[in-house]
Each structure stands twice: as C-alpha cells, then as structure tokens.
Amino acid sequence: xxxxxxxxxxxxxxxxxxxxxxxxxxxxxxxxxxxxxxxxxxxxxxxxxxxxxxxxxxxxxxxxxxxxxxxxxxxxxxxxxxxxxxxxxxxxxxxxxxxxxxxxxxxxxxxxxxxxxxxxxxxxxxxxxxxxxxxxxxxxxxxxxxxxxxxxxxxxxxxxxxxxxxxxxxxxxxxxxxxxxxxxxxxxxxxxxxxxxxxxxxxxxxxxxxxxxxxxxxxxxxxxxxxxxxxxxxxxxxxxxxxxxxxxxxxxxxxxxxxxxxxxxxxxxxxxxxxxxxxxxxxxxxxxxxxxxxxxxxxxxxxxxxxx
Amino acid sequence: xxxxxxxxxxxxxxxxxxxxxxxxxxxxxxxxxxxxxxxxxxxxxxxxxxxxxxxxxxxxxxxxxxxxxxxxxxxxxxxxxxxxxxxxxxxxxxxxxxxxxxxxxxxxxxxxxxxxxxxxxxxxxxxxxxxxxxxxxxxxxxxxxxxxxxxxxxxxxxxxxxxxxxxxxxxxxxxxxxxxxxxxxxxxxxxxxxxxxxxxxxxxxxxxxxxxxxxxxxxxxxxxxxxxxxxxxxxxxxxxxxxxxx
Numbered sequence: 001x002x003x004x005x006x007x008x009x010x011x012x013x014x015x016x017x018x019x020x021x022x023x024x025x026x027x028x029x030x031x032x033x034x035x036x037x038x039x040x041x042x043x044x045x046x047x048x049x050x051x052x053x054x055x056x057x058x059x060x061x062x063x064x065x066x067x068x069x070x071x072x073x074x075x076x077x078x079x080x081x082x083x084x085x086x087x088x089x090x091x092x093x094x095x096x097x098x099x100x101x102x103x104x105x106x107x108x109x110x111x112x113x114x115x116x117x118x119x120x121x122x123x124x125x126x127x128x129x130x131x132x133x134x135x136x137x138x139x140x141x142x143x144x145x146x147x148x149x150x151x152x153x154x155x156x157x158x159x160x161x162x163x164x165x166x167x168x169x170x171x172x173x174x175x176x177x178x179x180x181x182x183x184x185x186x187x188x189x190x191x192x193x194x195x196x197x198x199x200x201x202x203x204x205x206x207x208x209x210x211x212x213x214x215x216x217x218x219x220x221x222x223x224x225x226x227x228x229x230x231x232x233x234x235x236x237x238x239x240x241x242x243x244x245x246x247x248x249x250x251x252x253x254x255x256x257x258x259x260x261x262x263x264x265x266x267x268x269x270x271x272x273x274x275x276x277x278x279x280x281x282x283x284x285x286x287x288x289x290x291x292x293x294x295x296x297x298x299x300x301x302x303x304x305x306x307x308x
Numbered sequence: 309x310x311x312x313x314x315x316x317x318x319x320x321x322x323x324x325x326x327x328x329x330x331x332x333x334x335x336x337x338x339x340x341x342x343x344x345x346x347x348x349x350x351x352x353x354x355x356x357x358x359x360x361x362x363x364x365x366x367x368x369x370x371x372x373x374x375x376x377x378x379x380x381x382x383x384x385x386x387x388x389x390x391x392x393x394x395x396x397x398x399x400x401x402x403x404x405x406x407x408x409x410x411x412x413x414x415x416x417x418x419x420x421x422x423x424x425x426x427x428x429x430x431x432x433x434x435x436x437x438x439x440x441x442x443x444x445x446x447x448x449x450x451x452x453x454x455x456x457x458x459x460x461x462x463x464x465x466x467x468x469x470x471x472x473x474x475x476x477x478x479x480x481x482x483x484x485x486x487x488x489x490x491x492x493x494x495x496x497x498x499x500x501x502x503x504x505x506x507x508x509x510x511x512x513x514x515x516x517x518x519x520x521x522x523x524x525x526x527x528x529x530x531x532x533x534x535x536x537x538x539x540x541x542x543x544x545x546x547x548x549x550x551x552x553x554x
Contacts, residue, residue: 179416179424186408189397196357196395197409197468198383199417207418253399 020162024155033226036158038266039165040222045246045258046172047215052244053252054176055208056188057107058115060240061122062216064102065095067235069217070224071129074142084148088164091221092214098125099213103206110191119237126235141231145224161222168215175211176255184208238280245287251297260298310335310472310504311356316365318351325351327528329365333472338498338505340515342539343525344548349508350392352525353476356506357389358382369472383412388470390461392477392508398450402441402460405449406432409467432467439463439493455486459493466497473498475507479514487511491518516540 020039024032044066051059073091076082082090106117129136136142151157175181186194187201195201224230233239242265250261265283272279294301311333318326326348333339341349354360356367358379367375374382383389397405410428411417436442439459444452449460458478465473478494479487495518498505509515515522515536522539524531532542539545 174423175420177423177425178421179411179419179427182404182408182411182424183417185400186397189399190395192359193391193395193397193464194408194412195379196359196383196389197412197464198380199412200378200380204417211420 024158029154032154032158034266034270036154036161036226037223038263039161040219040226041243041246041262041266042259043165043168043222044216044219044243045250045262046169046255047212047219048243049247049252049255049258050172050176050184050208050212050215051205052247053254053257054181054184054188055205056185056191057205058111058244059118059209059212060115060237060244061102061118061120062212062243063235063237063239064118064122064125065099065213065216066220066223066239066243067122067129067230067232068095068098068125069220070230070234071136071142071220072217073221074145074224074230075135077145077147078142084151088218088221092218095217095220096210096214099210100206103209103213107202107205107209119240122235122240123237126232126237129232129235136230136232139232141229143229145228147225147228157225161226164218164222168218172211172215173255180204180207242283245283247297249286249290249294249297251299251301253296254299257297257299264298309333310370311506312366312368313356314366314368316352316355316367317363318355318360319363324528326355326362329525329528329530331523331530331533333504333506334521336498336502336504337520338495338507338518340519340522341506341508341525342510342512342515342522343508343531346527347525348528349525350476351528353389353474353508357387357474383468383470386469386471387474388465388468388472389474390458390465390476390478392480394454394457394461396449396457396461396464399448401446401448402436402452402456402463403432403445405460406435406463406467409464410435413468435463435467438466438497440489455482455490458482458486458490462490462493470503472504472506475505477508477510479509479511487514494518 020035023035048059048062051057069091072094073087076087076090077084102118102121106114106121109117130138132138151160183194183199183204187204191201220234223234246261246265247258248261249264250259251257269279272282296304309332313329313331316326316329329352341352343349351360355362358377362375366373369385369387372385374385397408400408407424407428410431411424414428416427433442436445439462441456441459441463444456449457452460462478475494479490482490491514494505497503519536522536523533524539524545526548531548532539532545
C-alpha cells in the first residue's frame, strides 16, 4: 500500500513539473504570471514555516525579510548596477543579517511576546522605507528595475524563477530532514526537554530564523523582479499575516502544506479581486473558519481522513 | 564525591524553598531525597540541573563549579535528568524521542545537510531495549501509556550518556507492577553503566528498596541524612514525615 502511494505521489510530482514547464506554450501571459507569483509565495511560505511549523514559534514579522530582500535587489540593480546573480545573493544575505539582529532580541521571548516583537521590528523597517523618500522612494516605491535582456521577457523570467525557487526548496527540504530539522521539531514539541538533552535552544532557533530570513529575502527579490519594482506594502504587516495564513491553511506540520496554502490563497485572491476590493475581509473569514474547523490545515484534514 | 552541594539557597518572594542545603553524593551510589510535599525537593533538583539559579551557594560536579551554567551545558558535563511531570516530545515517535537526545549528545544538531533518517539507529534501539520499549518504537510518544511514557523519559535521560542521573519522582503515578519494572530498570542500568543516581520519591517502599543513602528535606532544609536503616528509625523523620502517613 505504502509503495503504491509513493508511486502515486511520484507521478503527481512528475505531472506538476511537466505542467509548470509547459504552461508557457499553451497558457496566456496572465496565467504564466499567476504561476510565477505562486512559485514565489510557495518559497516565502515554506521558508516562513521553518520557524512556524518546524520551530514552533510564531513569526509575525516575516515581511521584514521579504521586503528587505525586495528593496536590496531593486536598489542594487537600479542604483549600484550590480549583476543580477550578485543582487539576488545579496537579497538573501542582507535579510539573513537582519534576522540575526531581530532574532537576537526576539528569541529571548516565546509565544505571543515573540510574535509581537517580530511584528514591531518589521513595522519599524516599514516605517523607515515609508519615510526615507530619497533612498526607498517612500510610498511611491522604486519602479523600473533594469533586467538583463535574457530574462526580461515574461516567459524567460518565469523559467529563471522556477529554477531558483526549485533550488531553494530543495535546500529547505534537505534542511528539514537533517539533524538540525529534527532538533527544530524537538524544540517545537518541548523546549525545556530539548534544553535538558544538551541543546542550546536559543542558538538553534536563531540559526533557523536566519535561514528562514535568507529564503524569505530571496522570495522578496524574485517578487520585486516580477513586479519590476519594490513597494512598501511588501514590508507591511499584511504580508506577514498573509504568509502565516498560507501556512495555516495548507497545514504547518508538513513540508508541502504551506505550498498548498500559498497556491490556494493566490488563486482566491485573484478570483476575489475581480469581484470586490475587500479581499482582506474574505481572507479574514477564511482564517476564522480555518482555526475553528481545520486546525491542522488541508494536509491535516487529509491525514485525518486517512487515519479514520 | 561526584556531586557536592554547598550551602545552597533559593527563595521565591518570601518563601525559602531551599535554605542552606549542603550534601555530597558518592560516585556510583543511589542516593534518595525524600520529604513531604513542598519540602523543596523539586526546587533542589532544578537548582542542580540549571533549570533555576541559586541565590546563594555552589553546586560542584566532578570538581567543577556548575552553579551558574545553563541546562544544556550542565547536561553536556554528564548530568541527565527526568521531570516529575512527564517531559517528552509527544508528537514524535518513541524512536525519534531517543534520536533527538542522541543527535544532541553526538553534537550533530548543527548538521544541516545530511539526512537524520539513518543516524544512530543501533544506539537508539539499544536505549529503547534498555527501558523495555522496543515494541513501541514506532508509536507516537504522546499516545503511549503513562507507564511507558515514564520509561521513555528515563530513556531520553539515559541517551545523553550521563554519569549522574537526576530522577524526579521516577515512579510517580505508576501502578505497582509498573513501579517494580521501572525500579528494576533503574537499578540494572545504574549497575551496568556505573551511574550515580540521585532521585526524589514519595513512595517510601521505593526509597527503602533501592536507595543506599537518604537525605530528608523539610521546609527547604536538611532534617536528617543517613542509610535507610538510620532514617527508618530516626524520630524526627518519623514525626514530620513517616508518621504522617500512617
């Protein structure tokens, strides 16, 4: 039975990959762009879930890393004229450094206090970007990233994005299956017990936070390149809430859960926004229903059905 | 002496939970700490293992002052502990519970790029076998029976290759049969691996059956200390503790 389900799973992944690779041949630009956005948010959600589902913390300021990644990449391309690969790497490294500072102060706390302090830090960064017109463009944002001609066309960028996201997801997958990933889960399960088997819990969470920050930054940079600009809304708390919502909707206790959540929310957002401008209200209702009826997310529901 | 505690004190607000307690634990001995509820036994354990920091006094382990060390460093020095209320990883299976401790002990916790799946299989199986949980290896720890969870916690404490094992009420809440099994495991493991065991316990039968030395705490202070026979006949102990039971 297990072998059969593994084979089925393998075929499902093969189909998904074939679909993603062939869409540009028969789909419109709109769908290619939508899939591109999904891929980026899948990375953002899975990177966030490293701290949420695996580390058992409540990171409510992930927008700080996503937005900083977006601004770093945009500024380096627009103002410093750096080559794209270097700008992308820097867009991961700067948020990672930021995560060291935020994590150093916030990981002393747990639960709601950790959530609040990460939110506060992210709002501080949002405030800086909002006010610092000469550098960040303030509420106008930065528009018009010069992309190399090879990746400028929508379809070429789509493929580039797929490759980068796939590499990042592979790295994250390896990390969650590593001894470090096991220790993160142990911390989620029982912080005190983990400390008493000889683990420096805060240091391990800080490393997890930095890894999460790095990949959220890369996701932010990819999104800036897709939108051809960086805007303060990437740094706003709504982005933090949205990514946590994606993780909870899909299910935080599995690797693919947040990816599923990201895909569903992007589809819902694109559908809802054609009917109403109050898409956040609809998202709020979804969250309330989820917490009440599907605390394990969609993956959790699937496991429940299997179990019964 | 493997462990020496010198005039240790800890207060919570106005309450003196542990007050000027000094004691020595001999290497490879089984030493019990008893006392009525609220005597300060758990606080005393938490002070030794770094869960709490003492207001005054020192804890010396193998000649090194560990008083201000954080728990993870104390653990690495060779002190493993269990808790009064079961403390395991409930949503990981029994095998993974042990593996977490093994990964920590072998300093693999910062390994980001190898799969943990095949690591320390033999070592984990050996520990599960030692605590009698081989048949429960794949069960989620949170779904195990209470007695098995206690055994698993003992297994986690043993996985960090301790020289000194601190057991906070290792048989609390267990049935008579489970208590007997647990005691046998503790005695056998201590003997086979040359461990020193310091434990707190409510059940006098348990204490007198395995302890070589007993320290009686009352209101945060040492009331008496000696071999089981001395403690059984000590008038003060009978009055404040043993007498109350009967």
